[in-house]
Amino acid sequence: MILTLIALPSIALLLFLSQELLNSYYSRIITLIGIYGIMAVSLTLVNGISGVFSLGHAGFIAVGAYTSALLTLSPEQKEMTFLIEKLVWPLNSIQIPFFWATIIAGLVAAVFAFLIGWPSLRLTGDYFAIATLGFSEIIRIFALNLNSITNGALGLKALPDHTNVWWAWGWLLVTVATVLSLAYSSFGRALRAIREDRVAAQAMGINVFKHQLTAFVLGGFFAGISGSLYGHWLSTIDPRTNTFGILLTFNVLIMIVLGGLGSITGAIIGGALFAFLSEWLRFLEGPMNILGFKIMGISGMRMLVFSGLFVIIMIFWPRGLMGRSEFSWDGLVSVFKRRYKR
Amino acid sequence: MSLLTLENVTMKFGGLTAVKDVTLRVEEGEIFGLIGPNGAGKTTIFNMITGHYKPTDGRILFRENEITALQPDKITRTGIARTFQNIRLFRDLTVLENVMVSQHHTIASNGKAVSWFFKSVTRLGYSEKEREMRNKALELLSVLGLEMLANEKSSALSYGSQRLLEIARAMATGATLLLLDEPAAGMNASETAGLVDTIRRIRDDFGLTVLLIEHDMKLVMGLCERIMVLDHGRTISEGDPAFVQKDVRVIEAYLGREWVTVGK
Numbered sequence: 001m002i003l004t005l006i007a008l009p010s011i012a013l014l015l016f017l018s019q020e021l022l023n024s025y026y027s028r029i030i031t032l033i034g035i036y037g038i039m040a041v042s043l044t045l046v047n048g049i050s051g052v053f054s055l056g057h058a059g060f061i062a063v064g065a066y067t068s069a070l071l072t073l074s075p076e077q078k079e080m081t082f083l084i085e086k087l088v089w090p091l092n093s094i095q096i097p098f099f100w101a102t103i104i105a106g107l108v109a110a111v112f113a114f115l116i117g118w119p120s121l122r123l124t125g126d127y128f129a130i131a132t133l134g135f136s137e138i139i140r141i142f143a144l145n146l147n148s149i150t151n152g153a154l155g156l157k158a159l160p161d162h163t164n165v166w167w168a169w170g171w172l173l174v175t176v177a178t179v180l181s182l183a184y185s186s187f188g189r190a191l192r193a194i195r196e197d198r199v200a201a202q203a204m205g206i207n208v209f210k211h212q213l214t215a216f217v218l219g220g221f222f223a224g225i226s227g228s229l230y231g232h233w234l235s236t237i238d239p240r241t242n243t244f245g246i247l248l249t250f251n252v253l254i255m256i257v258l259g260g261l262g263s264i265t266g267a268i269i270g271g272a273l274f275a276f277l278s279e280w281l282r283f284l285e286g287p288m289n290i291l292g293f294k295i296m297g298i299s300g301m302r303m304l305v306f307s308g309l310f311v312i313i314m315i316f317w318p319r320g321l322m323g324r325s326e327f328s329w330d331g332l333v334s335v336f337k338r339r340y341k342r
Numbered sequence: 343m344s345l346l347t348l349e350n351v352t353m354k355f356g357g358l359t360a361v362k363d364v365t366l367r368v369e370e371g372e373i374f375g376l377i378g379p380n381g382a383g384k385t386t387i388f389n390m391i392t393g394h395y396k397p398t399d400g401r402i403l404f405r406e407n408e409i410t411a412l413q414p415d416k417i418t419r420t421g422i423a424r425t426f427q428n429i430r431l432f433r434d435l436t437v438l439e440n441v442m443v444s445q446h447h448t449i450a451s452n453g454k455a456v457s458w459f460f461k462s463v464t465r466l467g468y469s470e471k472e473r474e475m476r477n478k479a480l481e482l483l484s485v486l487g488l489e490m491l492a493n494e495k496s497s498a499l500s501y502g503s504q505r506l507l508e509i510a511r512a513m514a515t516g517a518t519l520l521l522l523d524e525p526a527a528g529m530n531a532s533e534t535a536g537l538v539d540t541i542r543r544i545r546d547d548f549g550l551t552v553l554l555i556e557h558d559m560k561l562v563m564g565l566c567e568r569i570m571v572l573d574h575g576r577t578i579s580e581g582d583p584a585f586v587q588k589d590v591r592v593i594e595a596y597l598g599r600e601w602v603t604v605g606k
Contacts, residue, residue, distance in 0.1 A: 205447030
């Protein structure tokens with residue numbers, strides 16, 4: 001507890017130093033780690049802790065990104081961007097600060113989560129996964145075609161680059177604090193009980209549907225927040241690419257499985273590792289000189305090595321890096337003790 | 343009026359009639375046994391009482407309120423809790439957590455849910471409630487002799503202890519009627535003897551009513567005050583242990599018709 005209190009300011013100090021000392025490329029990656037962390041933690045609440053397997057996370061992230069982008073762009077910019085059809089009335093004339101736009105993005109995503117969760121949480125297991133997968137595809141199709149709101153295939157461009165290290169890591173802190181305290185309350189215990197045995201949980205007086213819906217909506221809320229941050233980090237939202245498509249869901253899924261499905265701190269580690277590796281491995285795609293052989297860069301090589309690394313991690317840590325346990329200082333100490341005893 | 347009443351309850355699965363026209367009254371404070379050969383419909387009756395199945399016909403009343411086909415969690419909140427024949431503990435949770443989960447509905451039931459939700463996020467006034475639940479859970483564990491195992495994962499427990507934990511978990515819901523589905527299955531003789539004492543003790547100390555299914559005849563005859571015998575979904579005999587043991591229809595159901603004629 002005390003160590004955690006010391007750790008938080010030191011992380012803040014490190015972030016500050018990284019801003020001062022490192023170039024903007026690195027500080028962008030550090031920001032991305034924060035954003036991925038939020039995505040992973042919010043999906044962990046749904047997939048890891050309450051045990052409903054959602055594949056619709058990208059849908060909520062996209063909803064959040066669009067919502068906040070439409071709120072932070074200036075009316076003149078919107079006038080210029082919306083070439084196909086004019087933006088509908090209330091949206092075309094408002095511009096609000098980034099903080100509020102992000103909150104509203106979260107709320108709108110939560111409403112979407114409620115609307116999709118209400119009918120589909122009556123399904124279980126694979127059926128629910130397919131329903132949410134369908135939902136995120138529907139969001140993408142709507143984004144492509146709803147010209148008067150999303151600007152259709154042209155997407156939204158030149159978003160103000162509001163997202164910096166502080167926004168990303170600040171929201172990460174809020175997300176982690178909320179999800180952690182919830183997951184380790186009676187509510188979280190009930191969710192884990194549902195994950196372990198749905199029938200028995202219901203027989204012990206737990207309203208399974210309501211609990212899962214609450215978790216799903218909250219997961220949607222933080223997904224919306226991360227979407228807002230992600231949109232303003234990329235500064236473009238293009239529905240034609242897969243940035244906000246199914247691939248994003250699977251990337252987030254990789255993060256949480258990598259970190260350990262059901263572990264919140266594991267999700268952050270998974271997110272950080274994912275962000276770090278996917279950038280760091282870029283050197284593989286440049287021209288290389290191995291043993292005198294000159295190799296031209298092969299694009300896509302990065303992803304190949306990336307997947308190889310995941311397979312290796314899954315072989316040695318089949319339940320992810322953290323399993324279902326959380327990071328604790330005692331745990332860290334005991335790891336080092338074991339090292340030195342050998 | 344009886345604590346639990348089943349009125350002419352019938353359960354059909356397609357063409358199969360699992361339970362036919364069963365009427366059952368359980369009085370407050372008694373230990374009632376439900377026995378019968380495999381496939382007689384005993385567990386089906388449990389599943390109907392707890393709302394896991396919706397009876398095809400008939401009514402189920404608890405404290406004179408109709409509970410027929412309510413959702414299982416609602417039925418539990420009215421005061422009926424069960425254990426499972428094939429143990430269904432929350433395997434990845436600790437023994438203590440398993441028991442605490444059952445108390446969750448007391449703080450998150452209708453109306454209180456929203457205020458409670460913010461309480462647990464902000465942690466304001468929450469730890470007191472948590473401590474209360476923890477203490478109650480520990481007390482129940484010590485009643486069943488599991489307090490030493492409180493921080494073990496429930497899946498690490500021996501079979502007999504898991505059965506006891508299922509009872510503790512059911513009791514923690516605050517139920518007044520316990521439905522025990524084969525509580526002694528997989529237990530050795532000394533564990534079974536201990537179980538008989540335990541069930542009697544919790545009935546007396548907590549003012550519970552117990553309805554149990556069991557195949558161990560020694561346990562049933564020694565523990566239950568009234569017994570109902572089912573065969574092929576129908577009631578074939580009902581009464582105290584001495585009466586049921588002598589009933590020709592019961593012997594016939596268990597041992598076959600020839601045995602009855604030879605016995606005469």
